[in-house]
Amino acid sequence: MDHFHLRDGELYAEDVPLARIAAEVGTPVYVYSRATLERHARVFKEALTPLGDPHLAFAVKANPNLAVLRVMQREGFGADVVSGGELARALAAGMPAEDVVFSGVGKQEYELIRGLDAGIGQFNLESEEEGVELAVLAEARGLRAPCALRVNPDVDAGTHDKISTGKADNKFGVPIGEAPAIYARLSAMPGLDMRGVAVHIGSQLSDLAPLERAFEKLGGLIASLRANGLKVSHADLGGGLGVPYKAGDVMPSPAEYGAMVARVTQGWDVRLMFEPGRVIAGNAGILLTKVVRVKRGIRDPFVIVDAAMNDLARPALYGSWHDFEAVRPSNKRMTANIVGPICETGDTFAMGRDIEGVEAGDLAVFRTAGAYGATMASSYNSRGFVAEVMVDGDKYAVVADRILPEEITAAERVPAWL
Numbered sequence: 323m324d325h326f327h328l329r330d331g332e333l334y335a336e337d338v339p340l341a342r343i344a345a346e347v348g349t350p351v352y353v354y355s356r357a358t359l360e361r362h363a364r365v366f367k368e369a370l371t372p373l374g375d376p377h378l379a380f381a382v383k384a385n386p387n388l389a390v391l392r393v394m395q396r397e398g399f400g401a402d403v404v405s406g407g408e409l410a411r412a413l414a415a416g417m418p419a420e421d422v423v424f425s426g427v428g429k430q431e432y433e434l435i436r437g438l439d440a441g442i443g444q445f446n447l448e449s450e451e452e453g454v455e456l457a458v459l460a461e462a463r464g465l466r467a468p469c470a471l472r473v474n475p476d477v478d479a480g481t482h483d484k485i486s487t488g489k490a491d492n493k494f495g496v497p498i499g500e501a502p503a504i505y506a507r508l509s510a511m512p513g514l515d516m517r518g519v520a521v522h523i524g525s526q527l528s529d530l531a532p533l534e535r536a537f538e539k540l541g542g543l544i545a546s547l548r549a550n551g552l553k554v555s556h557a558d559l560g561g562g563l564g565v566p567y568k569a570g571d572v573m574p575s576p577a578e579y580g581a582m583v584a585r586v587t588q589g590w591d592v593r594l595m596f597e598p599g600r601v602i603a604g605n606a607g608i609l610l611t612k613v614v615r616v617k618r619g620i621r622d623p624f625v626i627v628d629a630a631m632n633d634l635a636r637p638a639l640y641g642s643w644h645d646f647e648a649v650r651p652s653n654k655r656m657t658a659n660i661v662g663p664i665c666e667t668g669d670t671f672a673m674g675r676d677i678e679g680v681e682a683g684d685l686a687v688f689r690t691a692g693a694y695g696a697t698m699a700s701s702y703n704s705r706g707f708v709a710e711v712m713v714d715g716d717k718y719a720v721v722a723d724r725i726l727p728e729e730i731t732a733a734e735r736v737p738a739w740l
């Protein structure tokens with residue numbers, strides 16, 4: 323459920339007409355609904371209450387905007403970060419360092435040091451090599467770094483290949499068969515406090531079965547680690563719950579997910595940890611755009627909008643679907659190809675889509691753009707970075723300024739010898 327709805331024939335974000343935001347901030351612009359973020363955070367939290375006191379870390383990469391992180395912090399979420407930049411954002415948003423989990427296969431030395439200096443709650447180690455490097459850095463500082471070992475359970479998440487992370491040939495985690503030996507060796511290092519295991523098999527999962535298989539394997543691993551006399555007090559189950567992108571899509575609910583987790587993890591005797599991203603932010607944001615022109619096509623017309631693949635990359639990257647809705651529905655229908663202005667055929671949001679009739683100058687939205695939207699933007703074709711707005715009831719604020727192409731050019735230099 324979200325708070326983008328029609329009222330008196332036009333689309334609103336909570337109590338603010340999107341047309342007002344377009345007039346005052348310009349387009350394209352991302353619009354987030356605070357009430358929707360909060361609702362999703364609470365539904366997720368409530369679904370997990372049978373699990374005791376789980377640790378919740380919002381996956382910052384889904385939407386790293388500081389205002390969004392602040393909403394999550396106020397809801398009691400920590401952060402799952404995958405870079406020094408994300409760590410800085412989580413701290414800047416007021417998340418306590420001990421609620422930060424640091425994931426990622428390529429953490430560099432300076433990033434490990436920043437995590438140690440900040441006193442983050444957990445490093446999710448993705449290789450033995452990383453653990454050895456962190457142990458040396460921590461010991462030199464007289465610290466013991468709290469760590470979980472991320473394992474690759476070799477489970478097919480059944481989602482898009484590019485966002486599957488738990489198959490044996492993916493780069494993430496250590497092979498689950500090697501995990502007991504690696505965990506034992508890392509546990510013997512004085513710079514590390516090996517306290518648990520972690521798994522994250524992919525994103526936009528539409529089926530709980532692969533998650534259940536991965537968690538069962540993790541449970542088996544915990545038992546065998548303990549049988550070897552090793553300490554396991556935490557189990558991080560990652561993120562991955564899918565969201566409906568298309569009206570009518572049915573996804574597993576947080577409640578069904580919570581019930582499955584409760585069943586599988588019964589008797590584990592650990593503190594469970596979660597890293598949801600998309601399920602919190604996805605439907606809490608839209609990309610507001612304007613129709614530049616409608617161009618005749620051989621078959622269907624091309625609706626050319628002012629948003630492009632540099633602003634919302636998912637359709638070009640993964641062939642993803644985003645519902646397209648007119649801000650002031652005309653009650654006429656048309657079949658159209660929806661494209662951006664970028665000089666790439668990949669800059670296509672939809673082909674042969676049945677949509678509300680739109681004309682040049684009309685406003686429209688791409689739905690479900692709150693996760694993996696603005697954060698994946700680039701400046702391709704010398705376009706700027708779009709602004710981001712957060713709505714709260716009948717007010718809104720610009721939470722990220724539009725960055726103009728000339729501001730990007732200002733960071734470039736032509737050397738004197740040219």
Ligand SMILES: *Cc1c(COP(=O)(O)O)cnc(C)c1O
Binds near residue numbers: 381526563597598
């Ligand atoms: C991306 C990611 C998440 C969040 O995934 P969602 O599908 O957005 O819930 C959680 N944990 C890790 C390690 C990730 O890389």
